[in-house]
Amino acid sequence: DTEVTQTPKHLVMGMTNKKSLKCEQHMGHRAMYWYKQKAKKPPELMFVYSYEKLSINESVPSRFSPECPNSSLLNLHLHALQPEDSALYLCASSQDLPGQGYSPLHFGNGTRLTVT
């Protein structure tokens, strides 16, 4: 069983909808990540939170809005998405902070998002 839990597993939303993806970890990790993965591609980094503060934003459009309410939770708020945003969204956590590089990332099962 994965130690990083993501909900929902599947999400279908229209372009005018607002929805949120949720991620939870209880490993005491200091960094949490959002990745986007298109079919047959590697994961692409979107955001990183270090000690609950946004430390990396990989030039992600503002229709994606991350939030880290506490050290265990990470949300990704979605609004006015486009069909090309359909992808697998993966949450991950690590003991290390970005820039230390030693600890592996622990990934959740992902949310498979379809924008219609």
Next chain:
Amino acid sequence: AQKVTQAQTEISVVEKEDVTLDCVYETRDTTYYLFWYKQPPSGELVFLIRRNSFDEQNEISGRYSWNFQKSTSSFNFTITASQVVDSAVYFCALSVPGTGRRALTFGSGTRLQVQP
């Protein structure tokens, strides 16, 4: 800049065959970490192994073995006596510590199909 190349897009083998997944990396840094992840159809990326740049000792874990060679900048992964459950996409990844560094640099992945 860092780069990871997995030249094999897809490999198909019959159960019990041995298979090697290739990974070639590029970095100018002397300290770095290499990882292998497995992504089954369920979506979650599962951490398999980490190697640091100063440890060229090969590793064996059950049917899995890894061959790290700095001279050729390669970190290859061999599955002995493959099983259907090994069917997945396998990603090689590179992490370089340092201020301003991002998280993992992933290769494009190798899809392994093990036929019964």
